[in-house]
């Protein structure tokens with residue numbers, strides 16, 4: 398048996414129109430999985446993901462348009478996936494948004510926006526979908542270094558990722574007895590559309606590459622490869638962890 402063969406498995410990726418989401422969709426489709434993904438505003442990104450899945454020979458995906466900020470969106474996504482697939486084996490809470498502002502300028506409105514999309518959606522998707530997951534099911538959330546480190550203008554997103562990582566540990570405790578693992582992936586700096594929102598993008602990329610022991614920053618495909626490993630039976634005893642996928646960036650002082 399090939400532990401990295403996902404033929405017949407059902408995978409949901411939120412934020413599939415983004416760069417890391419697209420790599421996740423393609424990686425699982427290439428290994429035979431049926432993929433559903435969500436997108437919100439990026440029509441071209443959605444089409445690019447459908448094309449990426451077709452390119453690796455995967456079955457046509459279920460593309461769901463949803464605004465994770467909207468009340469009830471997670472429940473609607475879950476219902477659509479369960480109706481189409483009859484259950485779910487792997488869930489990725491990957492979509493993210495957020496307000497990039499100095500910590501002392503943050504308001505309750507910024508809090509609600511960022512927490513709803515980055516943390517509450519994970520809570521609602523997991524509670525809606527975990528009951529129909531079989532033994533061997535996998536749940537993963539995309540975190541970031543801001544959950545544990547102070548990064549300029551990143552306080553709000555960092556707080557939402559810290560909430561996400563706490564939920565990961567508590568869901569792991571709740572779902573472990575059913576043979577379902579729940580973990581977070583923590584990429585370092587990855588050159589995706591998300592970085593366009595950082596005024597210091599060039600500097601970020603340069604410093605990250607220079608400081609990474611592996612000699613380069615991680616790509617979306619690097620993140621997806623680790624996701625495939627964690628979703629496989631080989632990773633059955635990795636539970637409730639946040640796994641850095643950053644070429645060693647975060648080990649440096």
Ligand SMILES: NC(=O)c1ccc[n+]([C@@H]2O[C@H](COP(=O)([O-])OP(=O)(O)OC[C@H]3O[C@@H](n4cnc5c(N)ncnc54)[C@H](OP(=O)(O)O)[C@@H]3O)[C@@H](O)[C@H]2O)c1
Nearest residue numbers: 412414415416417437438439465492493539541587589591
């Ligand atoms: N890139 C990095 O350096 C990095 C580092 C650490 C962690 N991460 C994490 O990795 C994940 C993917 O990041 P990425 O770099 O691939 O980001 P990205 O390219 O900007 O993609 C973000 C995704 O989130 C979706 N999204 C945003 N707001 C939404 C909303 N209100 N409702 C539904 N979907 C929404 C976007 O959909 P539309 O575009 O269709 O609206 C898009 O698919 C995120 O959780 C991010 O925090 C990234």
